[in-house]
Amino acid sequence: MTDLLRHVLRHGDRALVLAQRLGQWITHSPELEQDMAFANISLDLIGQARYLYTYAGEQEGQGHDEDHFAYWRGPTEFYNPLIVEQPNGDFAQTIARQFLHDCYALAYWQAMTGSADATLAGLAERARSETAFHLRHARSWLVRLGTGTEESHARMQNGLDAMWCYTDELGPISDEADLRAVGLVRDGDLRAVWEAAVKTGLAEASLVRPDVEVAHSGGWQGDHSEHLDELLEELQSVARAHRGAKW
Amino acid sequence: MVRVGDFDIVVDGVADIVGSVQDPELPDVTIGDLGMVRDLTVVDGVADIVGSVQDPELPDVTIGDLGMVRDLRMVDGVVEVVLVATYTGCPAVEQIREDVESALGEAGYSSRIRFAMNPPWSTDMITDSGRRKLVSVGIAEPCRVGSTDPTVLIDFPVSCPRCGSRRTRRRAEFGATACKSLHTCERCREPFEAFKPR
Numbered sequence: 213m214t215d216l217l218r219h220v221l222r223h224g225d226r227a228l229v230l231a232q233r234l235g236q237w238i239t240h241s242p243e244l245e246q247d248m249a250f251a252n253i254s255l256d257l258i259g260q261a262r263y264l265y266t267y268a269g270e271q272e273g274q275g276h277d278e279d280h281f282a283y284w285r286g287p288t289e290f291y292n293p294l295i296v297e298q299p300n301g302d303f304a305q306t307i308a309r310q311f312l313h314d315c316y317a318l319a320y321w322q323a324m325t326g327s328a329d330a331t332l333a334g335l336a337e338r339a340r341s342e343t344a345f346h347l348r349h350a351r352s353w354l355v356r357l358g359t360g361t362e363e364s365h366a367r368m369q370n371g372l373d374a375m376w377c378y379t380d381e382l383g384p385i386s387d388e389a390d391l392r393a394v395g396l397v398r399d400g401d402l403r404a405v406w407e408a409a410v411k412t413g414l415a416e417a418s419l420v421r422p423d424v425e426v427a428h429s430g431g432w433q434g435d436h437s438e439h440l441d442e443l444l445e446e447l448q449s450v451a452r453a454h455r456g457a458k459w
Numbered sequence: 460m461v462r463v464g465d466f467d468i469v470v471d472g473v474a475d476i477v478g479s480v481q482d483p484e485l486p487d488v489t490i491g492d493l494g495m496v497r498d499l500t501v502v503d504g505v506a507d508i509v510g511s512v513q514d515p516e517l518p519d520v521t522i523g524d525l526g527m528v529r530d531l532r533m534v535d536g537v538v539e540v541v542l543v544a545t546y547t548g549c550p551a552v553e554q555i556r557e558d559v560e561s562a563l564g565e566a567g568y569s570s571r572i573r574f575a576m577n578p579p580w581s582t583d584m585i586t587d588s589g590r591r592k593l594v595s596v597g598i599a600e601p602c603r604v605g606s607t608d609p610t611v612l613i614d615f616p617v618s619c620p621r622c623g624s625r626r627t628r629r630r631a632e633f634g635a636t637a638c639k640s641l642h643t644c645e646r647c648r649e650p651f652e653a654f655k656p657r
Contacts, residue, residue, distance in 0.1 A: 245630070245631040245633070245641065248631070248633050248634070248635065249631065249632055249633040251633075252548075252633040252636070252637040253633070253637075254548075255546075255548035255549075255550060255637055256546060256547060256548040256637055257548065258548050259544075259546060259547030259548025259549065260547045260548070262547070262548075263547055263576060318610055322610050330577060331576075331577070333577070334575075334576045334577020334578065334579060335547070335576050335577075337576075337577070337578070337579040337609075338544075338546070338547055338576060338579040338580070339547060340609055340610055341581075341609040341610075341657040342546065342547065342548075342637075342657075343610075344609060344610045344611070344612050344657075345612065345632060345633075345655065345657075348612050348632060349632040349633070352632070
């Protein structure tokens with residue numbers, strides 16, 4: 213696998229796995245508008261994943277289409293960061309995950325508009341506008357819950373605390389130095405941009421930055437928690453039960 | 460390639476034939492090289508057929524209105540259409556592909572349809588007639604984004620498509636589709652959707 217192919221899969225997987233998690237909220241959200249919001253964010257992410265998987269197929273050159281990457285790979289062949297596969301928890305935990313992810317995703321797509329790869333740069337142009345709306349949505353809930361009642365504040369802080377140990381991965385990936393050197397990936401200052409965005413959001417929401425010593429990583433390398441197994445089992449069940457089915 | 464209206468259009472190699480005419484005074488330089496070809500007649504009505512395909516989720520609004528047709532060309536008798544996807548996850552994409560194919564099919568053309576991402580679509584590409592149609596079906600039109608930073612969302616004023624009041628409030632970031640948000644008019648009290656500018 214080339215470095216570029218793995219990079220494309222990492223971000224396709226990040227989008228697809230999070231989309232699946234958000235889809236699990238539909239009909240369970242606190243209000244109808246929220247069902248629609250999660251559904252639409254999920255669709256945007258699936259759209260981004262589709263473009264990335266199609267491009268991965270071109271990079272790989274073995275005739276694989278987007279469905280191959282979504283449905284016919286196992287958990288160790290997924291390269292998403294750990295945070296996106298974490299269970300939804302309560303609504304506040306989902307918002308915490310989404311906020312932390314969206315701060316990263318916006319910084320990533322913004323940086324990638326300058327990629328030397330025309331396909332990735334083009335997708336980044338669209339994806340960054342979409343992600344800007346995702347982040348505004350997540351941050352408005354973060355603030356609403358953080359500055360709401362005692363109960364909502366406590367839950368929002370708990371959600372944030374629970375997700376914090378997965379945030380180490382939200383920055384430049386160490387084994388992508390070669391891609392960075394040739395300008396295909398432009399994420400050198402991603403961590404600083406992420407830190408700044410998170411700091412602003414937490415301050416506005418009266419939340420404190422969690423002080424968590426444990427940090428999990430390995431998702432970008434295919435080393436996952438058991439949560440991904442369950443998620444993929446659900447996501448891939450129809451495709452695998454009815455191989456080649458069309459509708 | 461030549462620009463006709465909103466489309467870049469090439470007709471069965473005609474552009475090549477015209478464009479490769481040599482400039483009589485400059486050796487090896489063609490009139491194409493000099494950018495002297497301004498216009499070539501399009502194959503009868505193909506642009507109209509493609510442009511008037513309806514968006515399946517926006518009543519009366521066509522993909523031409525939305526500025527989704529990026530390129531049309533005839534290659535060996537097949538119409539090649541390049542459409543711009545409005546949103547990466549727009550679920551209407553497959554429907555639009557089928558509708559364009561069948562509209563061209565009915566007119567006797569076989570076609571190949573491709574969606575492109577680069578350069579990306581923006582709501583600024585929606586035509587004036589498209590904007591009027593949106594308002595007429597109760598969807599507020601997006602403001603022009605121009606070259607503003609797409610990562611910084613500004614709370615632009617949204618005019619109520621029913622009474623025109625600017626005293627409106629955003630109720631939800633996402634409407635029935637990802638491209639729209641939900642609003643309420645403070646004056647006529649009606650809820651409505653707005654096309655998100657970006």
